[in-house]
Amino acid sequence: MEALATANRAADLAFGDPARARALAEAARAAAGGDVEAVAVAEQALGLAALSVGRLTDAERHLRAAVGSADAARLTQVAAKARGVLGYVLTLTGRTAEGLREMDRATPALSGPAAARLAMQRAVVLTEVGRFPDAAAVFAAALETLGRSGGDDLIEATIRNNRAILLARLGDWRGAEDDLRRAEEVFTATGHGGRTAMVYQNRGLAASVRGDVPAALAAYDEAARRYRAAGTDPGLLPVERAEVLLSVRLVAEARAAADAAVAHYAGRRNAVDLVQARLLSAKVALVEGDPAAALAEAVRARRSAARQGRPGWAALAAYLVLRARWALGERDAAVLRSGARAVAALTAAGWLVAALDARLIVARLAVETGRWAVARRELTVAIRAGRGGPAEVRARAWHAMALLRLGDGDRRGADAALRAGVRVLDRFRASLGATELRAHASGHADELTGLGLRLAVERGRPESVLRWAERRRAWASRLRPARPPDDAELAADLARLRQVAVDLATSTDPRPLLRRQAELERSVRNRARHAAGAVAPDADTLPSVRRLSAALGASVLVEYLDLAGRLYAVVVADGRTSLHPLGALDGVAGAVADLRFALRHLAYQPRAHRRFTELVDRTARRLDADLVAPLLPTIGDRPLVVVPTGPLHDLPWPVLPTCRARPLSVTPSAALWHRATTADRGAGDERVVVSGPDLPHAAAEAAALARRHPTARHLAGPDARVDDVVAALDGAALGHIAAHGRFRADNPLFSELRLADGPLTAHDLARLTRPPRRIVLSACDSGRSAVHPGDEVLGLASVLLALGTTTLVATVVPVPDEASRPLMLRLHALLDAGHPPAHALAEARRALSDEGPPSHRVAAVGFVCFGAG
Structure with a gap:
């Protein structure tokens, strides 16, 4: 016994x-x-x-x-x-069929709690194969059987935990949360705390289904922590979490999770979960622009799901096959028929978002193959089906409305529908507190804004083009990042990360420290993503051309945009807008890369300065001819406000011959520039001057500025610690940091300025309550940003501008610290004399660009004024 x-x-x-x-x-x-x-x-x-x-x-x-x-x-x-x-x-x-037969054989022998447990297992299988009504009835029967037998708290909690998945799929959010809360209480009270990991995993699934990304990520991260503590297998948790990451276009992380999941489940002969891993892999490939790989994975998943008797998952795989074939350019009747079958199967299985997307593809296929009646039917159904639900569903319904109105020749109505869809996605993006999530999620609006922009260009209306370009770009930079709920823990992780960076400098075996660094960066990133946004999405919409012109004064706004690989510029000058087609973007991107290469070598290889000087001059003239010369009849020699697109964000604009002598400021969007230009300047004049370690010229630069302003707070040597610097910068009128800088293309929010106790990152800056109105970063690459779809930029500069800094002067190329010092001192002298930042930087550049070694020229053209000039 x-x-x-x-x-x-x-x-x-x-x-x-x-x-x-x-x-x-x-x-x-x-x-x-x-x-x-x-x-x-x-x-x-x-x-x-x-x-x-x-x-x-x-x-x-x-x-x-x-x-x-x-x-x-x-x-x-x-x-x-x-x-x-x-x-x-x-x-x-x-x-599946064999599994259900085993359950059928077991049923007659069991009663009471054991029968309830078996019914629950059957309901879980029915949920897996998409038989939701049957699953709901069997879950209810399991609870009824348990109740009649006198009950069992642990079995009831297990039933409720599993039923929550079904309720979430059916859209019963309150019912799902009630079940999960009860399950967590019982598991904890009965000493089965390890099972609460499954509760949090299901809580994450419910949040993801209703479109609450921060809540989903927070729940999944907590589930992962509890699984590790209990030593239990997380099951589909990596796949489910990666699905959420992909929903906000965090493609690289989703790809890594998909590849790992496919290998893991295949190695363990877990055929059911392998289907979902392959589906994830197919989705990632589609977002990455590799439809051939997506097609191969989706076909494998569809065959496997069909063999397992899981029609719901087979339908989802068929939808991904349809998307891949559409992306590959297949436009025949066979694809149309398979698309119609996919729509029916997706609708029956309850895949609402996929069904709507498939209807849009079928409708567009029908238009291209001359079947307008079919297109009208599918679009009409999509419009009705998308009146409620998550933002992605409602945005697709507005897309369907736009296509329907276009088919009827109603371009104005189509434009209105597209704007309504973008507003839906704006509210979704505003619900995300982390700048990183907002930036990546902008990829969702690509189809809507791309169609709106194309229609505006075709109509030849510059002001409409400008408005659509603004709806498409740098949306995340217009909203202040939200602080995560565990802000104190985030700060502690940042401090640990700084210590690891210090230890790495003296370590003889860096491998353990590099692993620890990766763990801490992952923890910081995850905590930041848990923040929920609460900002009105249209707080910084583009002002009218009249108001924009009033703020511009004598300056001219040039906003570049990419439409299907062609470059255009919208110019706002003297209250009027004009549209200018320029050329192919690919050639410009290559020239920008060549120019950056030449400037980097010019700065650090003085012996080869003649060869690289010639390359810089030749490439700069070519870019000037492509980007600025066609606009000269309109812009003249007036100060410029430049809104770049794509690779132009990496361009040091002052190197162009027609820009070298003129005041110029760069901004992610016209709306952000207008906010910065019209912001309340405040009455204070507090200054903070900081120098990082191991840069003698930077220390001399900061000391000279501190002597010029005796009341300035001067942090140097061991006093220039990250927390102290952030505290000093909070609320300052002007900050100046001279330090080693490093841009992280792999993780731009970990781009850094090296201080006494380690790196100051964008995550540290995001914790500022009131950022400096003006800030100068005398550090290599401190103004560079990673560029994502929708011209969303991520880096030190984008975070500061989003927080409310009105003007930032920083470099977009590597610059030796000894070359920066003369320019920086001259810049501050001109700022002290009352010159606006863009004018001061242009004047300092004119005074110094022809002096000293080649590295001084690189410094002169490498510093850019961002934001209000």
């Missing part, structure tokens, strides 16, 4: 503490002697423990052993309990 009690205890612990469960089960089996029931229950417990850590082959082996032992001894109830679990494992390995 003691062995049987130990085996039962092991079965109870399997999903909360699998290592302990396995040890108890093995001990029970060894001590069972001739007690066949104890052996069978111990084998079942070993199967459950293997299932909880994802070892499906081991789980099946132990469960079959349990069934065999129990059947031989005619222990029908013991055999039935093991068969119920075996049926679920068979489903996970792709044998």
Whole structure:
């Protein structure tokens, strides 16, 4: 009897503490002697423990052993309990029909709590195969059976935890959360805290289905922490979390998760979860622009799902096949027919977003193949189906409305529908507190804004083009980042990260520290993503041309835009707008890369200065001819406000011959520039001057500025610590930091300025309550940003501008610190004399560009004025 009690205890612990469960089960089996029931229950417990850590082959082996032992001894109830679990494992390995048959064989032998548990297992399988009404009825029956038998808190909690997945899929958010809250309470109260990891995973799934990305990521991260603490397998957690990352276009992380999941599930013969991993891989490939790879993965997933008898997942795979074929340019009747079948299957399976997207593809296929009646039918259904639900659904419905109105020749109505769809996505982006998520999520609006921009260009209306270009670009930079709910923990992680950076400088074996650095960066990034936004999305919409012109004064705004690989410029001057087609963007991108290469070598290879000087001059003249010369009749020699696009964000604009002598400021968007230019300047004149370590010229530069302003707060040497610098900058009128700078293309919000105790990153700056009105960063690449779809930029500069800094002077190329010092001192002298920043920088450049070694020229053209000039 003691062995049987130990085996039962092991079965109870399997999903909360699998290592302990396995040890108890093995001990029970060894001590069972001739007690066949104890052996069978111990084998079942070993199967459950293997299932909880994802070892499906081991789980099946132990469960079959349990069934065999129990059947031989005619222990029908013991055999039935093991068969119920075996049926679920068979489903996970792709044998759904066989799994349901095992459950059918078990049903007559069980009653009370055991019958309720078996019904729950059947309901989970029915949910997996997309039979939602049947699953809902079986879950309800399981709870009813449990209630009639007097109840069992642990089984009830398990049923509710699993039912929450179904309720979330059905859109019953309140019901799902009620079930999850009850399950968490019971698991905690009964000593099964390890099972709460599954509760948080399901909470993340529910949040992702309703479109709450910060809540989903917070729940998934907490689930991962609890799985690690319990030592249990996270199951589909990596795939589900990656789906959320992909929903906001964090493609690189989603790709890494997809590749790892495919390898993991294939290695463990987990055929069911492998389908979802392949679907994720196909989705990532589509976003990456690789439809051929997406097609291959989607076809594999569809075949596997069909073999497993899972029509819902097969429908989703068919939808991805359709998207891949559309992206590959297939436009024939066969694709149209398969698209129609996919729409029907997706609708039946409850995949609402995918069904709407598939309808849009079918409608566009119908238009291109001359079947307008089919297109009208699909678009009309899409419009009706998208009146509620998550933002992605409603935005697709507005897209359908725009296509329908275009088909009817109503371009004005189409424009209005596209604007309505963009507003829906604006509210979604505003709900994301982290700048990184907002920036990446802008990819969702690409189709809407791209169509709106194309229609505006075709109509030849410059003001409309400008408005659509603004709707498309740098939206995230217009909103202040929200602080995450665990801000203190974020600050602690940042401090730990700085210490790792210091330790790396003296380490003889950097590998453990590099691993620790990666862990901490991941923790910082994840915490920042948990923040929810609460900002009105139209707070910084583009002002009228009249108001924009009033703010420009004598200056001219030039906003560049990319439409299908062609470059255009919209110019605002003297209250009028004009549209200028320029040329192909590809050639410009290559020239910008060549120019940056030449400037970098000119700065650091003085012996080869003649060769690189010639390359700089030749490439600068070419870019000037492509980008500015066609606009000269309109812009003349007036000061410029430049809004770049794509690779032009990396261009040091002052190197262009027609820009070298003129005041020029660069901004991610016209709306952001207008906000900065018209912002309240405040009355204070507090100054902060900082120098980082290991740069003698930077220390001399900061000391000279501090002597010029005796009341300035001067932080140098060991006093220039990150927390102290951030505290000093908060609320200052002007900040100046001279330090080593490093741009992180792989993770731009970890771009850094090196201070006494380690790197000051964009994450540190995001914690400012009131950023300096003006700030000068005398550091290499401090003005560079990573550029994402929608001209969303991420880096030190973008974070400061989003926080409310009105003007930033920083470099977009590497510049030796000894070359920066003369320019910086001259710049501040002119600022002190009352010159506006863009004018002061232009004047300092004119005075110094022809003096000193080649590196001084690089400094003169490498510093750019961002924001209000």
